[in-house]
Amino acid sequence: MPGEVKISGKEVAKHNNRESCWIIVHDKVYDVTEFLDEHPGGSKIILKYAGKDATQEYDPIHPPDAITTHLPRQKQSTATALGKLGHPDGELNLTRAAAKHGVIQMIPTLASCSFDELLDAAQPNQVQFLQLYVNKDREVTKRIVQHAEKRGIKGLFITVDAPQLGRREKDMRMKFEAEDPSEVKKTGSDNVDRSQGAARAISSFIDPGLNWNDMDWFKSITNMPLILKGVQRWEDALKAYDLGLAGVVLSNHGGRQLDFARSGLEVLVEVVRELGKRRGLKFPNEKFQLFVDGGVRRATDVIKAVALGATAVGIGRPFLYAFSSYGQEGVEHALQILKDEFEMNLRLIGATTIKDVTREVVDCTNLSSHVVAVPGDRLYDTNYESMQIATLKDIKAKL
Numbered sequence: 394m395p396g397e398v399k400i401s402g403k404e405v406a407k408h409n410n411r412e413s414c415w416i417i418v419h420d421k422v423y424d425v426t427e428f429l430d431e432h433p434g435g436s437k438i439i440l441k442y443a444g445k446d447a448t449q450e451y452d453p454i455h456p457p458d459a460i461t462t463h464l465p466r467q468k469q470s471t472a473t474a475l476g477k478l479g480h481p482d483g484e485l486n487l488t489r490a491a492a493k494h495g496v497i498q499m500i501p502t503l504a505s506c507s508f509d510e511l512l513d514a515a516q517p518n519q520v521q522f523l524q525l526y527v528n529k530d531r532e533v534t535k536r537i538v539q540h541a542e543k544r545g546i547k548g549l550f551i552t553v554d555a556p557q558l559g560r561r562e563k564d565m566r567m568k569f570e571a572e573d574p575s576e577v578k579k580t581g582s583d584n585v586d587r588s589q590g591a592a593r594a595i596s597s598f599i600d601p602g603l604n605w606n607d608m609d610w611f612k613s614i615t616n617m618p619l620i621l622k623g624v625q626r627w628e629d630a631l632k633a634y635d636l637g638l639a640g641v642v643l644s645n646h647g648g649r650q651l652d653f654a655r656s657g658l659e660v661l662v663e664v665v666r667e668l669g670k671r672r673g674l675k676f677p678n679e680k681f682q683l684f685v686d687g688g689v690r691r692a693t694d695v696i697k698a699v700a701l702g703a704t705a706v707g708i709g710r711p712f713l714y715a716f717s718s719y720g721q722e723g724v725e726h727a728l729q730i731l732k733d734e735f736e737m738n739l740r741l742i743g744a745t746t747i748k749d750v751t752r753e754v755v756d757c758t759n760l761s762s763h764v765v766a767v768p769g770d771r772l773y774d775t776n777y778e779s780m781q782i783a784t785l786k787d788i789k790a791k792l
Contacts, residue, residue: 409444417446482506485514486716490724492516494732499550499707502526502537512544522548524622526555529600531610538615546617550642554623556601559650608636620684625660627667630683634672640682640704647687647709657685658698659760665702676702692734699747700755 400422408415414426416439425439442450480486483505491498492515499522500511508523515521523541528534538549611619618639623646624630630641643657643664664683668674676683677699685698686707698706708731715723739745742754 406444411440414440414443416442416444418448418451480716480720482716482720484511486721486724487712488514488519488521489721490712490716490728492519493725494728496728497522497705499524500546502552508537508541509544520547522546522550524550524552526552526596526598527600527603527607528598529602530598533598535614538611538617542615542617548620548639549611549615549617550620550622551603551611552622553603554625554644554646554650555596555599556603558596559646559652561649605632605636608638612637620682625654627660627663630664631668631671634668634674634681638681640684642684642686642707643703644686644707657687658701661685661698661701661703662757662760677704692731692738695731695735696738696742696750697755700750700752701757702752 402417405415405417405422407413408424412426413424415422415424417423428439484500485506487498488511490496497520498511498515500508501524503526504511512521523538523546525534525538528537541549608619620640620642621629621633621638622642623644624633624641625643625645630643633641641664643660645651645654645656648654661683665676668681669676674681682704683702684705684707685703686709689695689698689706689708690711695706711727712724715727717723719726739747739750742750744750744754
């Protein structure tokens with residue numbers, strides 16, 4: 394609450410309902426009564442801590458300044474991606490490791506650390522991009538975008554493949570009992586189904602009506618390069634080029650959206666072919682850049698994408714696993730593994746520089762075939778007893 398007035402726990406406990414809802418976070422009291430209906434997951438989770446200390450639930454999944462920076466001024470707070478559930482420092486591990494290894498970090502809209510916290514932790518001249526989920530409330534989106542540009546973000550990656558979240562069954566089985574994230578619009582909703590997992594519980598602010606006509610609006614509010622993230626067809630890549638956008642990310646959203654969606658690498662081959670045929674473009678191309686993400690696990694995956702025309706690739710889960718287990722040191726180790734592999738593989742294909750990694754070093758003949766011969770594990774087969782097949786009991790009829 395504003396001011397330095399001391400309030401007793403007994404007084405806070407009186408404000409434990411919808412009409413007057415106070416919570417304690419880090420020994421400070423906040424009146425969140427008017428914010429109850431702005432929560433994407435409804436008011437129930439807030440009311441659960443009405444009149445109580447909510448710090449323990451708040452900390453793992455909120456930026457430290459979510460309340461102090463955003464809630465009092467505009468009754469909005471910064472959305473989170475629950476990254477701190479993996480490690481207390483959340484995405485800060487990625488910022489610090491990326492700086493050491495000269496890797497670009499893409500900051501997500503739903504980061505568990507505040508946006509400014511991640512920018513403040515960056516080294517001078519460290520390049521950072523922003524991934525954007527477009528809010529239904531365009532004033533919120535405008536504020537985020539313009540603040541990002543002011544802070545020096547070098548590229549805006551607008552996610553276009555998540556107007557409706559796919560059926561993420563592992564996520565649904567985990568449920569979602571924690572506090573909601575925060576940079577969201579007023580939803581006036583108390584009936585969000587939290588049994589559908591974290592992703593659906595925290596994503597109701599995303600605008601399902603985003604379309605091509607919105608690109609002019611984005612151009613009017615920022616001078617940052619605009620890249621569409623989540624393109625799955627060469628026709629969309631062509632339209633993005635014709636509209637003057639800076640590039641596209643070819644991605645199936647980590648395989649978590651549409652079942653049977655093709656990989657970014659498959660789409661990359663078509664995009665390069667069709668944009669070359671129809672617009673005379675050659676890739677990699679500085680004026681219209683192609684990025685690929687999803688499924689990148691080894692340096693050979695990076696080399697294949699670059700050879701086929703990509704400017705760069707995005708890597709997600711490996712780094713999440715790394716910092717969840719080992720913090721910043723884990724991310725740095727993962728990056729070093731990739732770097733060592735990359736150098737080794739360049740030597741093995743006879744490439745002295747990245748410019749020597751061309752289409753000729755990759756065989757794409759069976760790229761569209763999803764049937765892969767998997768070698769049998771004879772060691773396993775000979776050392777472990779196989780599961781017995783169930784048999785029906787032979788019952789003789791009694792005469």
